[in-house]
Amino acid sequence: MAIRIEGLTKRFGATPVLKGVDLDVADGELVALLGPSGSGKTTLLRILAGLEWPDYGVLEVDGEDWLKLEARKRRIGFVFQHYALFPHMRVRDNIAFGLTVRPRRERPSSAEIARRVDDLLGFLQIAHLADRFPSELSGGQRQRVALGRAMAIDPRVLLLDEPFGALDAAIRRDLRRWLRGVHDATGTTTLFVTHDQEEAFELADRVVVMGHGQIEQVGGADAIYDHPATPFVARFLGGVNEIPVSMHAGRAGAPGVDASEIERIACRDGAATLVARPADIGLAPDATSPWRVESAAHTGPSLALRLTDGAGGAIDVELPRREARGLDLSPGAAVRVIVHAARVFPDTDRPAAPAATPVLKPLKEAHT
Ligand SMILES: Nc1ncnc2c1ncn2[C@@H]1O[C@H](COP(=O)(O)OP(=O)(O)O)[C@@H](O)[C@H]1O
Ligand SMILES: [Mg+2]
Missing domain, CATH: 2.40.50.100 (RNA polymerase II/Efflux pump adaptor protein, barrel-sandwich hybrid domain)
Structure with missing residues (x-):
């Protein structure tokens, strides 16, 4: 799915949080939104997910106006930093959740759901965790399950908001490579939010640097490191x-x-x-x-x-x-x-x- 964002503007009270964001994401692309805390990254994702509405601007996905589409019809997969897996459900049921709550006529049969969940467990290399409860998982394993849960509905767009932010550096590095592999195999259009530059540059096709509610620069590592477009970018890279x-x-x-x-x-x-x-x-x-x-x-x-x-x-x-x-x-x-x-x-x-x-x-x- 190709995403077109134009002039997206959002205030909370008197505070401008997005000041006219323009961004095109190509079908199948993995884009990282990189910026300091408070720069508006989460707000942008929440608008994409239909959890928040902009004051002005355009949001189209494959030519369809998503600002006229309620959240549940967008088929978004969302992973948060602290994703609350259902504690009383085993991993397999957590992953199946998005399918089991569909209205009856859209819901696959339970055999079909079980088959899809098994496929996904294998594909994400977490089959051995299928019967565990979230409390029996490490932080990294939980986020793998959270991604499985987001992917079970075959999302049109995946939104990942600092999904590895709470984990140790070494585990983050593993998960980053794993996620890149998953993305390369599925080609789901993905927006990945992080404030960690190493993570952004290693993971993404393109990095979007955000500061104070606007896009400061878009590019690859070479362009952004060697040719920072603004003092903000240079300063942020450190x-x-x-x-x-x-x-x-x-x-x-x-x-x-x-x-x-x-x-x-x-x-x-x-x-x-x-x-x-x-x-x-x-x-x-x-x-x-x-x-x-x-x-x-x-x-x-x-x-x-x-x-x-x-x-x-x-x-x-x-x-x-x-x-x-x-x-x-x-x-x-x-x-x-x-x-x-x-x-x-x-x-x-x-x-x-x-x-x-x-x-x-x-x-x-x-x-x-
Ligand atoms: N619901 C809200 N009400 C008021 N202010 C908010 C709300 N959500 C976010 N903000 C403010 O908007 C700004 C951007 O926040 P956010 O999008 O979460 O940034 P980031 O994810 O880059 O840290 C911050 O200053 C934050 O305090
Ligand atoms: Mg945030």
């Missing part, structure tokens, strides 16, 4: 420096900061923020620079340094050992910050999209 600079004729500069290796960018003159990873920064001795080494620690192949400028600014640098050789990096040493790779965003709330695309190509090339 491990970046934000260095205040001023822009002049497409070039970023600041005292003690040399960004001349960075391609000129289309950014108006004035204050901007340069976002650079610690490993994309080099150092040179420079007595005129305000940046001083505050600390340096060996981390195996590289040196982890923290620089400060005496005015509240700090920069983390990860310098390969061979580049550190011969440099005075003792505490207090003055150094110039050489930026090898970075993104620059003008200091406005939402930077213009072309802010970080290289410009000043020859005009002819730019217009063909």
Whole structure:
């Protein structure tokens, strides 16, 4: 099923929770919604499931208007972080539940239900758990059963809201691979919500980064890591420096900061923020620079340094050992910050999209 979401807007009281979300999900795709707590991920899933209604916007699935379709007619499979399996029912009955509660004329025969449940138990590699009660299962096993229960109704769309959020890292990793295998075998269109970037990038075909009720960026790991579209995305992925600079004729500069290796960018003159990873920064001795080494620690192949400028600014640098050789990096040493790779965003709330695309190509090339 292909999902089309356009301009989806939702407020709770005066609080905007979704601010015009546009998203297309292709039939059979597994998309991860990645974002911090409170960014609106669950609200978006609940709207898809028909548990919540938007104030404005479009929600179509295979061309059908789902905002006119009540929840139970959408045939959604939903797995929550804390999925309450029925404690008094064995695994097999939990999985069968969605089929047994169907109206009589849509309900398969009990033999057919039993056969489907057996198939699913085998397919999900949980046949050995069939006769257990939920209290006899580990957290990971419970979530496998919860997925089985969601899949028993042959859902048109699967919605998974941080399904592994309460589990240990090692179990999460296993479940992630298992879920990817299940998805590859069934091809059910799936939206997977997580705030864990590793999980999102390993699992999904495409990652949708959400922040403050809007989509900040959509793409694969390479696009999102190497070309974060907004400072929000860069910050959310973490491990970046934000260095205040001023822009002049497409070039970023600041005292003690040399960004001349960075391609000129289309950014108006004035204050901007340069976002650079610690490993994309080099150092040179420079007595005129305000940046001083505050600390340096060996981390195996590289040196982890923290620089400060005496005015509240700090920069983390990860310098390969061979580049550190011969440099005075003792505490207090003055150094110039050489930026090898970075993104620059003008200091406005939402930077213009072309802010970080290289410009000043020859005009002819730019217009063909
Ligand atoms: N039923 C509700 N009533 C009022 N505010 C809500 C309700 N549900 C969610 N919110 C608020 O909407 C925002 C987004 O919540 P949510 O969609 O749960 O985000 P996420 O799943 O990304 O953590 C939060 O600020 C939350 O407090
Ligand atoms: Mg949530």
